[in-house]
Amino acid sequence: MAKEITPRVNDYSQWYNDLVIKTGLADYSSVRGCMVIKPYGYAIWENMRDALDKAFKETGHVNAYFPLFIPKSFLSKEAAHVEGFAKECAVVTHYRLKNDPNGKGVIVDPEAKLEEELIVRPTSETIIWNSYKNWIQSYRDLPLLINQWANVVRWEMRTRLFLRTAEFLWQEGHTAHATPAEAIEETEKMLGVYTQFAEEFMALPVIQGKKTANERFAGAVETYCIEAMMQDGLALQAGTSHFLGQNFAKAFDVQFLTREGKQEHVWATSWGVSTRLIGALIMAHSDDDGLVLPPKLAPLQVVIVPITKGADDMAKIYEKFEPVMKALKAKGITFKFDDDDTKRPGFKFAEYEMKGVPVRLAMGMRDYDGGTVEVARRDTKEKSVQQFEGIVEYIENLLVDIQANIFNKAKAFRDANITEVNTWDEFKNQIENGVGFISAHWDGTPETEEKIKELTKATIRCIPLNNPQQDGVCVFSGQPSKERVIFAKAY
């Protein structure tokens, strides 16, 4: 099966699409730009969601659900926000169909036109702050720490499975605070939650930073982000956390009575990650034989493949594994005993390899008699023969080791592919002939940033947090600079 996957060196983009389609993560749909998330892909999303949801709740957040539709006029209330989203909105204009009087099928009933059009939410700041107006009266109502799991729609012109789709699934946190300091603390805290999730669960090293003004979320005062490097050296923004200042509180006139008895506008944050993370997960770790999934997010962690010549042998091996399966279940390790006798072991091996199952156990009758089992790990493709006794602990440790190894490999690759450049020639050469991120001085102006983007397609991915301060000159303008920023081409 793995033969059907285009190798990365031939066509990285095709390799990615092959993986998504052939491993059953997702499928194209008949609706432009919308994908179907198939069961295997959705199971990864469920694992991501559960881990994130737990982290959100542990940091004091609760979930809620707000309407899918946003009245058109709400979007306009925050000037930068509407500017950022108006060009890619799905607009509901009617609420009824009727039979076509001229033929078969149905047509939109012109008499069922909405007085005010509704926008399918591209993000929910406006509809949520319209509710917060009624929920917040006094400092006692703050902070308000709410998250929403939802679908959103942005009518992107160019779409790619998981990475950029018209509809996607995500979570969006929307919090309200009494002071800017507290809101900024929340913004940074949630960036930390995302970082920990990316590194510990996705095995994906990320750079935490702030976006430049050009790259900020529409309506934000400050946008924080985590940026990851894919195997082709391109950057992928894996999560954002925004300090919104009082912009939305002012747009929706959300004021609160302070402890001192004054009326003040509330301070806000919002933060989100989406199904795009599944795209990042694939592109960061997988290889030409298929997916490489970190154990903490793999829908299936261990597969057991018996190699037998008949039902008797199958029953013997199954019986031998029964206590192992019981122990794995008790430890919360997911597994499958594949007793399908219509497929040969070699076919199964290739299939589970392609699907990125972290650990494969195989047992034939020689192993059975000798008290051994063959263990294959997906990340390094190493195979070894292990004693059957103690195999549960072996697997448990192996999963931890695989998780760490996938992270370390990605981190080594990332660290080896951040290049410091000091002149415009170096910059251009690196963009044209090199791979990965560029660390370079920039004069801090949007003009220089845009010019560089125009000339090279590289954007400033972020100004890293805790960035070392050093005197330098902008690679493009030669103007003085106090710190390096990260440039890259990006997904």
Added chain:
Amino acid sequence: MAKEITPRVNDYSQWYNDLVIKTGLADYSSVRGCMVIKPYGYAIWENMRDALDKAFKETGHVNAYFPLFIPKSFLSKEAAHVEGFAKECAVVTHYRLKNDPNGKGVIVDPEAKLEEELIVRPTSETIIWNSYKNWIQSYRDLPLLINQWANVVRWEMRTRLFLRTAEFLWQEGHTAHATPAEAIEETEKMLGVYTQFAEEFMALPVIQGKKTANERFAGAVETYCIEAMMQDGLALQAGTSHFLGQNFAKAFDVQFLTREGKQEHVWATSWGVSTRLIGALIMAHSDDDGLVLPPKLAPLQVVIVPITKGADDMAKIYEKFEPVMKALKAKGITFKFDDDDTKRPGFKFAEYEMKGVPVRLAMGMRDYDGGTVEVARRDTKEKSVQQFEGIVEYIENLLVDIQANIFNKAKAFRDANITEVNTWDEFKNQIENGVGFISAHWDGTPETEEKIKELTKATIRCIPLNNPQQDGVCVFSGQPSKERVIFAKAY
């Protein structure tokens, strides 16, 4: 706080709305017919979702996600289906806004009109079967057992919080089978899953039955349902499971190669429950003092209210409860130690009572010294003084008891309010002056069913499964009948 809730006898409908709003389950939004599910209401939904999702997975189903939008032409492919949904569809016609050249704000960009309008899914049979066409080739691909958690939109003219909203959250299962027998088995199995969920988790007794042809899902060959009785005697349909025959397979031309090498259309089911269940939960069990929540779905199961005069006492009581809280946590029992010293105990008692927290523990210094604790149960409002030692086991048993008691109370009420009637006069009298369901003979014709509905607003809720067969005459037409059916006015 409970004083603000309208008593049921005064205005049942207002009582319901008061409960939803004042306990923080949901709020109205600025979008017609759409509600905001607030954190407390969403926490109930999360508990429902987790219990159902577990049951779906245990019965072999997996989750996936399909597009929010359905091309208009897809809806038309199944004749009954489009007839059923066309009149209440939100229709997306454009994909962009632009600045209004005549003033401020934004308008729909007339140049961004979609070639084919998109319908916001009212249910997903069509978009899903369009995908199944590509996924199913042979009997080896069957059965396909997929569920989706999603939001859907039906443009209802009259809406009520949770019970009937333009947008709601639900799950929809869509399965594909090789034979009608297997599909019918699936349909019945999922009705069983719903029944078990309603009775064991929601403490809601339900009648399992089949809908009449008039009341079937648009596109179904047979619709199974569970019907529950609310405290005002009205019926509420709590879940449906549909045998779709080959209707959607034919509409989307989904055929499979049988074991015998023939091409045949696939057999289908679909089944769903929604956030409407939260409305059922409220109306079935709650009282004039607030919510009564079954422990298995309560977001908070136990609240501990210390009654103290200062920080020292508070610290002592907290310390005393520490091992209890640790033990409750280990048992997966949710609790809160309410040490908020800005609110008096009496205020807290009323608040937790209104919110339906099943068990309240209160401890003052006399209890502290005497090794006792006051325990109040929400369902019966009984209070008792218990020994502090062994309180964890006491709570554990009490929660089981409360769950059972809520169910038994609802079942006793339901059973006491199903009235057998045998004549049209009895029927009319019962509808006008009685409460609850009517069990009566019906001649089996849609004409009689519609006439009865027109005259009394009562509909046939279901033909119960395993219905005793008995000779009788239709209450309305006097025609012969073989079994009684359930009539009621319904939500």
